[in-house]
Amino acid sequence: MSRVRALFAALLFLLGLRRAVAERRRVVPRGRPSPRAEAVVLALLGLATLCSAGFVAVYALDRIPRQTQFLGLTLGLALAFLAAACVVVARRVLPDEEVAHDYPPPAHEREREEVVRIVEESKDAFTRRRLLGLAAGGAGAALGAALITPVVSLGPFLDTDRLRASPWSRGRRLVGEDGRPLRAGDIGFKEFYTAYPEGADREQVAAPVVVVRLPPSALRLPDGRTGWAPHGILAYSKVCTHAGCAIALYRAPLYEPREPKPALVCPCHYSTFDPAAGGTVLFGPAGRPLPQLPLLIDGAGHLRAAGGFSGPVGPSWWGVRMK
Amino acid sequence: MIRGAVRYLDEHAGAAPFLRKALRYVFPDHWSFLLGEIAMYAFLVLVATGVYLAFFFDPSTAHTVYHGSYAPLRGQEMSRAYASVVDLSLDRKAGLLIRQTHHWAADVFVVAIVLHLLRIFFTGAFRKPRELTYYVGLVMLMLALLEGFLGYSLVDDLLSGMGLAIAYAVALSLPLVGANLALLLWGAPFPGDPAFWSRMYIAHVLVLPILIGTLLALHIALIVARHHTQFREPGRSERRTVGIPAFPGYAPRSIGLAFAVAAVLVLLGGLVQINPVWLWGPYHVAQGTNGAQPDWYLGWLIGGLRLVPGWDFAIGDYTVVPNAFWGGAAFPLVVFAILFAWPSLERRVTGDRAVHNLLDRPRDAPWRTAIGAALFSWVALVFLFGAADRVYATFGVSYVVLVWVFRVLVWVVPAVVLVVTRRTCLALQELERLEHAKQAAKLTASESA
Amino acid sequence: MRFALTALAALVAALPAGAQVREGYDLYGKHCATCHSVAGRAPSLQGAGARAADFYLRTGYMPLVSPDDQPWRTRVRFSEGQLRALVAYVASLGGPPIPRPHPERGSVAQGRALFDENCAGCHQAVAVGGMMPGARVPSLARSTPVEIAEAVRIGPYVMPRFSRKRLSDAQLDSLIRYVMSTQSPHDPGGWSIGHLGPIPEGMVAWLIGGAALIAASLAIGRRRGS
Numbered sequence: 001m002s003r004v005r006a007l008f009a010a011l012l013f014l015l016g017l018r019r020a021v022a023e024r025r026r027v028v029p030r031g032r033p034s035p036r037a038e039a040v041v042l043a044l045l046g047l048a049t050l051c052s053a054g055f056v057a058v059y060a061l062d063r064i065p066r067q068t069q070f071l072g073l074t075l076g077l078a079l080a081f082l083a084a085a086c087v088v089v090a091r092r093v094l095p096d097e098e099v100a101h102d103y104p105p106p107a108h109e110r111e112r113e114e115v116v117r118i119v120e121e122s123k124d125a126f127t128r129r130r131l132l133g134l135a136a137g138g139a140g141a142a143l144g145a146a147l148i149t150p151v152v153s154l155g156p157f158l159d160t161d162r163l164r165a166s167p168w169s170r171g172r173r174l175v176g177e178d179g180r181p182l183r184a185g186d187i188g189f190k191e192f193y194t195a196y197p198e199g200a201d202r203e204q205v206a207a208p209v210v211v212v213r214l215p216p217s218a219l220r221l222p223d224g225r226t227g228w229a230p231h232g233i234l235a236y237s238k239v240c241t242h243a244g245c246a247i248a249l250y251r252a253p254l255y256e257p258r259e260p261k262p263a264l265v266c267p268c269h270y271s272t273f274d275p276a277a278g279g280t281v282l283f284g285p286a287g288r289p290l291p292q293l294p295l296l297i298d299g300a301g302h303l304r305a306a307g308g309f310s311g312p313v314g315p316s317w318w319g320v321r322m323k
Numbered sequence: 324m325i326r327g328a329v330r331y332l333d334e335h336a337g338a339a340p341f342l343r344k345a346l347r348y349v350f351p352d353h354w355s356f357l358l359g360e361i362a363m364y365a366f367l368v369l370v371a372t373g374v375y376l377a378f379f380f381d382p383s384t385a386h387t388v389y390h391g392s393y394a395p396l397r398g399q400e401m402s403r404a405y406a407s408v409v410d411l412s413l414d415r416k417a418g419l420l421i422r423q424t425h426h427w428a429a430d431v432f433v434v435a436i437v438l439h440l441l442r443i444f445f446t447g448a449f450r451k452p453r454e455l456t457y458y459v460g461l462v463m464l465m466l467a468l469l470e471g472f473l474g475y476s477l478v479d480d481l482l483s484g485m486g487l488a489i490a491y492a493v494a495l496s497l498p499l500v501g502a503n504l505a506l507l508l509w510g511a512p513f514p515g516d517p518a519f520w521s522r523m524y525i526a527h528v529l530v531l532p533i534l535i536g537t538l539l540a541l542h543i544a545l546i547v548a549r550h551h552t553q554f555r556e557p558g559r560s561e562r563r564t565v566g567i568p569a570f571p572g573y574a575p576r577s578i579g580l581a582f583a584v585a586a587v588l589v590l591l592g593g594l595v596q597i598n599p600v601w602l603w604g605p606y607h608v609a610q611g612t613n614g615a616q617p618d619w620y621l622g623w624l625i626g627g628l629r630l631v632p633g634w635d636f637a638i639g640d641y642t643v644v645p646n647a648f649w650g651g652a653a654f655p656l657v658v659f660a661i662l663f664a665w666p667s668l669e670r671r672v673t674g675d676r677a678v679h680n681l682l683d684r685p686r687d688a689p690w691r692t693a694i695g696a697a698l699f700s701w702v703a704l705v706f707l708f709g710a711a712d713r714v715y716a717t718f719g720v721s722y723v724v725l726v727w728v729f730r731v732l733v734w735v736v737p738a739v740v741l742v743v744t745r746r747t748c749l750a751l752q753e754l755e756r757l758e759h760a761k762q763a764a765k766l767t768a769s770e771s772a
Numbered sequence: 773m774r775f776a777l778t779a780l781a782a783l784v785a786a787l788p789a790g791a792q793v794r795e796g797y798d799l800y801g802k803h804c805a806t807c808h809s810v811a812g813r814a815p816s817l818q819g820a821g822a823r824a825a826d827f828y829l830r831t832g833y834m835p836l837v838s839p840d841d842q843p844w845r846t847r848v849r850f851s852e853g854q855l856r857a858l859v860a861y862v863a864s865l866g867g868p869p870i871p872r873p874h875p876e877r878g879s880v881a882q883g884r885a886l887f888d889e890n891c892a893g894c895h896q897a898v899a900v901g902g903m904m905p906g907a908r909v910p911s912l913a914r915s916t917p918v919e920i921a922e923a924v925r926i927g928p929y930v931m932p933r934f935s936r937k938r939l940s941d942a943q944l945d946s947l948i949r950y951v952m953s954t955q956s957p958h959d960p961g962g963w964s965i966g967h968l969g970p971i972p973e974g975m976v977a978w979l980i981g982g983a984a985l986i987a988a989s990l991a992i993g994r995r996r997g998s
């Protein structure tokens with residue numbers, strides 16, 4: 001009887017040994033089970049499911065107020081609960097594992113040598129190495145240039161004179177935002193108008209001008225601009241010479257002795273131009289004065305351009321003439 | 324079931340050895356190593372939401388008249404691009420949520436990249452053998468800035484249209500080639516050929532995402548090839564890395580972070596309004612709004628453009644360097660040039676050509692930390708100045724005064740930061756040395772006792 | 773009691789306009805004359821009209837502490853009776869009356885278009901205000917339709933003015949209707965963060981988005997030495 005018992009005990013011992021050996025052969029260590037953390041994960045997953053369902057429900061409801069907010073809340077919370085579930089799994093359910101690993105070798109000397117030799121030995125087949133190399137390089141460069149050439153069709157790459165194009169010329173009538181011609185008699189002090197060349201495309205840099213009126217005695221226009229401002233009515237390009245934004249601000253003092261003097265200001269970087277002095281820069285980063293458009297008043301009392309701008313319109317570019 | 328899947332992959336793709344290595348790849352577990360992943364997951368959100376938006380957006384500058392639900396725009400002429408965005412935002416269920424999530428994702432994407440870059444820089448992770456990874460990362464940052472700018476410029480609203488005009492001016496301002504380049508890109512003088520919109524669109528939805536995605540894959544491949552760096556701690560060395568295995572430990576952490584990133588972005592997308600283009604109105608060459616700003620990651624450029632004094636460098640009557648070049652092109656080029664050159668600069672000056680798998684603490688490299696902090700403060704000050712107009716508008720501090728104050732601060736503060744940071748690093752090192760000496764003295768005292 | 777009060781009110785209203793003007797003249801002497809009766813300090817109020825007086829007084833733009841200051845919306849320190857008296861006095865010097873706009877007759881779409889063409893450059897697309905070198909530009913969040921009509925026709929401080937030829941009464945009605953709508957803009961996207969655009973958006977991206985994700989990283993990863 002004791003022999004059977006001894007055999008049985010031995011068998012059990014061997015089985016235990018097998019399990020112990022199997023345990024040591026584990027790749028991922030067995031962590032301490034934490035059913036509480038799992039319960040938390042389950043709850044979080046449940047909440048995530050509810051929120052996702054909530055999203056679909058909110059979407060299905062027509063025209064509820066603040067729908068975007070409820071959609072964002074439901075979906076966002078669903079994602080947040082899922083995130084939380086993952087983190088709880090990572091930090092509380094899975095075992096804390098720290099694994100060590102060697103950094104890969106910084107160099108593979110043997111393979112490097114072999115690669116170099118493979119390339120070098122292949123070169124032995126060629127007798128005129130340098131010539132062939134140059135020819136291949138030349139052919140490759142030529143092909144590259146050929147392949148790049150159609151890019152030039154993207155735009156008038158070489159025709160930079162197009163930057164000087166302007167729809168304004170002598171006799172062109174000024175029209176307001178509503179398309180009606182501007183009457184000189186309508187333009188009062190402290191007012192500003194945006195005007196366009198009659199019949200031209202408004203959405204180009206050289207089209208819009210800003211029209212203001214100052215007392216003729218206050219004008220100090222540069223030489224050569226006599227007569228450009230009939231009755232003190234002035235027209236300047238509405239596009240800033242710094243970076244091309246619309247000059248949408250007009251500083252127009254009600255009481256000159258105590259208030260900042262008249263100025264045209266750009267809202268982008270606050271370049272400030274003096275309309276009384278031919279558009280010179282008073283403040284800000286603009287490096288070039290605002291181009292002025294000479295005006296004349298025709299027989300019907302309408303404003304017309306008396307010529308082209310005093311200088312190139314819009315932001316400066318290399319080689320543009322400063323005036 | 325798992326056994327079956329693994330067998331299939333191994334038989335058909337020889338994948339078992341790769342999977343074995345991949346599953347137990349060692350990740351560092353410090354929280355700062357997650358910053359790059361935040362950027363990656365933000366990118367994934369961008370792609371997913373972006374695809375959805377592309378199903379609705381009409382990249383056309385053709386005119387249309389608005390007939391949607393928003394009264395202030397009804398009967399107004401606008402481009403089809405702008406109209407399609409207003410329609411998606413106001414008249415499509417979940418359209419606004421996905422559009423806002425997309426835009427918040429773009430903003431947060433760059434936040435994460437900057438935080439990640441700061442961690443890389445101030446711990447010296449860019450050192451040999453990881454310079455290539457670093458360069459790839461910097462290129463991705465530049466592409467991200469461009470991609471974001473193109474994304475919000477496609478909408479053709481008043482705010483972004485003003486930004487496009489400025490971009491055109493900066494392109495024009497490049498010496499020698501500026502005018503040619505601008506005409507080439509835009510197809511015509513500003514506002515450009517209608518084809519310009521197609522170009523922006525294809526760049527934004529196809530070319531740049533593919534570029535960024537490819538570089539991201541390369542970036543990750545390089546990281547894995549050389550393995551992550553790690554902080555100097557017991558058990559870790561230049562030869563041996565310690566951390567969490569990819570599976571099962573790291574995977575739920577990373578997936579959890581992915582969900583967290585998506586959660587934050589969707590919550591922002593639903594709860595905080597961003598870029599309400601129906602309020603700004605469509606873009607017109609002759610219109611502008613006060614307070615126009617680029618998205619935050621280009622704020623350093625508007626600060627630069629506003630801060631530079633008004634010179635156009637000219638020879639006689641000819642403009643050689645227009646003003647917009649300095650703040651809009653030279654400034655960012657200088658900053659990126661310094662960032663690109665840094666690893667080789669540091670190598671040359673310190674003579675350190677060794678392989679580094681262990682990270683520095685900022686205090687361990689006083690010059691690097693000080694110069695990095697100074698460069699950061701330089702950019703930060705220019706960036707802050709970009710908001711000076713709102714400071715004047717809200718608090719009444721004169722803008723003209725602020726211009727002059729910042730023109731001085733922008734040079735003085737980085738110099739001060741340089742000196743103070745270096746001194747602080749050295750002081751912290753000294754403190755540690757004293758601590759260690761004290762500990763060592765205590766130890767020898769207790770041993771001899 | 774109610775009858776007595778009504779009778780009293782009727783009596784006051786029936787007081788000859790002269791009494792009101794005289795009261796206004798007294799107040800003018802106390803609060804306004806130090807600048808407005810001195811050449812070079814402030815403009816003369818001859819011809820300014822009830823329109824200007826009503827605007828500057830009801831917004832609290834006037835009285836101004838120093839003639840070089842920019843007028844800005846402040847708490848009105850006059851009572852309603854005093855305000856009427858002052859306006860009556862200035863009106864007696866000649867000039868345009870208080871306008872009576874009808875924004876409900878206007879079109880909000882036309883108003884928005886006019887606002888973007890003429891006003892957004894200073895006041896910002898949804899009238900939150902802004903700046904130019906030398907002057908702040910106020911938000912219109914607290915403006916009443918009458919104030920808007922008055923400001924548009926006067927052009928206070930450095931604001932340009934818009935005459936009836938420039939902007940008809942009908943157009944002004946539409947403009948006012950739009951401005952009033954900007955006092956509660958359409959914000960289906962959620963928290964509007966001031967309608968200021970990318971500056972507060974960037975702050976949210978860093979201080980809410982960035983902070984939340986750093987917090988998530990701290991929760992997921994570990995800190996040095998832990």
